[in-house]
Amino acid sequence: MKHKGILVVVSGFSGAGKGTLMKRMIQAYDNYALSVSMTTRLPREGEEDGRDYFFVSKEAFEEKIGQDGLVEYACYCDNYYGTPREYVEEQLAAGKDVILEIEIQGALKVKEKFPTALLLFVMPPSAEELRRRLVGRGTETEEVIRKRLERAVEEARGIESYDYIVINDDLGKCAGELHSIVVAAHHAPFRNEGFIGNIRQELDVLVKGEK
Amino acid sequence: MKHKGILVVVSGFSGAGKGTLMKRMIQAYDNYALSVSMTTRLPREGEEDGRDYFFVSKEAFEEKIGQDGLVEYACYCDNYYGTPREYVEEQLAAGKDVILEIEIQGALKVKEKFPTALLLFVMPPSAEELRRRLVGRGTETEEVIRKRLERAVEEARGIESYDYIVINDDLGKCAGELHSIVVAAHHAPFRNEGFIGNIRQELDVLVKGEK
Numbered sequence: 249m250k251h252k253g254i255l256v257v258v259s260g261f262s263g264a265g266k267g268t269l270m271k272r273m274i275q276a277y278d279n280y281a282l283s284v285s286m287t288t289r290l291p292r293e294g295e296e297d298g299r300d301y302f303f304v305s306k307e308a309f310e311e312k313i314g315q316d317g318l319v320e321y322a323c324y325c326d327n328y329y330g331t332p333r334e335y336v337e338e339q340l341a342a343g344k345d346v347i348l349e350i351e352i353q354g355a356l357k358v359k360e361k362f363p364t365a366l367l368l369f370v371m372p373p374s375a376e377e378l379r380r381r382l383v384g385r386g387t388e389t390e391e392v393i394r395k396r397l398e399r400a401v402e403e404a405r406g407i408e409s410y411d412y413i414v415i416n417d418d419l420g421k422c423a424g425e426l427h428s429i430v431v432a433a434h435h436a437p438f439r440n441e442g443f444i445g446n447i448r449q450e451l452d453v454l455v456k457g458e459k
Numbered sequence: 460m461k462h463k464g465i466l467v468v469v470s471g472f473s474g475a476g477k478g479t480l481m482k483r484m485i486q487a488y489d490n491y492a493l494s495v496s497m498t499t500r501l502p503r504e505g506e507e508d509g510r511d512y513f514f515v516s517k518e519a520f521e522e523k524i525g526q527d528g529l530v531e532y533a534c535y536c537d538n539y540y541g542t543p544r545e546y547v548e549e550q551l552a553a554g555k556d557v558i559l560e561i562e563i564q565g566a567l568k569v570k571e572k573f574p575t576a577l578l579l580f581v582m583p584p585s586a587e588e589l590r591r592r593l594v595g596r597g598t599e600t601e602e603v604i605r606k607r608l609e610r611a612v613e614e615a616r617g618i619e620s621y622d623y624i625v626i627n628d629d630l631g632k633c634a635g636e637l638h639s640i641v642v643a644a645h646h647a648p649f650r651n652e653g654f655i656g657n658i659r660q661e662l663d664v665l666v667k668g669e670k
Contacts, residue, residue, distance in 0.1 A: 371654075371655075374657075375658050397666045401659075401663060404658065404659045407655055411648075414646055429642075429643040431639040431640075431643075432623065435624055435625055435636060435640060437618055437622075440624055443626070444624070447583075447586050448616075451615055453586075454587070
């Protein structure tokens with residue numbers, strides 16, 4: 249199957265500002281579609297089905313797994329989380345660049361199924377700034393913050409598996425850089441085989457005509 | 460030697476508009492330096508030493524070759540053409556992205572010496588448009604135009620050796636895309652090893668401090 253859009257997988261430490269960055273991407277540029285995950289956990293206050301997640305039953309989720317209907321999935325704290333394949337493929341076919349926010353294990357699984365997916369890692373400008381942002385939320389206990397930092401240490405080990413890193417210091421600048429990375433990817437020769445083939449044929453015809 | 464800048468090699472059919480595009484890049488963005496070639500051919504009217512080429516004697520050129528002072532060189536029509544290494548390395552070390560306009564054989568030689576160089580191929584929107592531009596110059600005979608088209612057929616065979624292609628339809632748009640490609644390249648993990656190493660260390664220290 250030939251995809252016109254690019255699957256853009258975004259990972260990064262908790263507190264790196266991925267959520268805000270994704271919103272900015274959607275607002276600032278019109279070529280993106282955000283993938284919505286499917287989960288069996290219950291909606292939290294303010295969460296909306298189809299916007300934040302597709303909330304489904306365990307049975308419905310396992311049926312999806314059986315149909316190979318998920319790009320990737322995982323189980324955390326007794327709940328399933330996964331990426332429905334259909335929406336992703338529809339949007340890619342329609343020429344949209346699909347952004348998928350996901351942690352590293354999922355990102356690597358996506359890369360297996362979509363080898364041309366772009367893997368991007370969002371980083372805070374410094375570890376101290378990461379800590380400040382986690383504390384600044386004011387909603388987390390010291391224990392949670394410590395766990396997030398420990399998790400960041402873990403995740404930092406996988407950065408080299410990513411195609412690109414971006415540093416989220418200034419939101420607009422970071423969104424611009426992310427966009428540049430996607431624009432660049434569209435210019436790889438393998439994504440322009442049709443155009444290259446056409447111009448080769450046209451050149452051949454022209455040269456023969458000149459003789 | 461660690462380079463902070465990126466070596467950007469630009470090739471493309473004669474008539475694809477590389478020269479104008481390079482000028483636009485230099486005007487529109489401040490991170491670029493244009494590499495100036497060295498040649499043993501005589502200056503044409505209006506050409507300036509150090510701007511269009513470094514004009515040197517055959518002996519001086521061959522001395523450069525002997526000192527491994529050229530990134531690449533070739534001999535056309537009894538004249539040498541080459542890229543002085545010193546200027547390129549100075550600019551890269553100073554953090555400039557150095558643009559090198561060169562044909563495919565030279566581009567591949569540069570890639571051997573600088574494996575992290577970015578190879579970009581500039582294409583016209585169509586073969587017919589390429590012909591129109593070659594004819595439109597009004598300075599070339601039909602014979603020259605035919606030879607250029609034949610050469611384009613040759614060069615088109617090598618496009619897959621390039622990292623990216625850009626289509627020069629709208630000058631500003633094309634320059635923007637070229638710039639995006641260079642911006643993206645700066646975000647590859649291997650170009651940010653220092654930053655990644657630092658943040659890993661900082662995270663380790665923070666986590667230990669929290670315990």
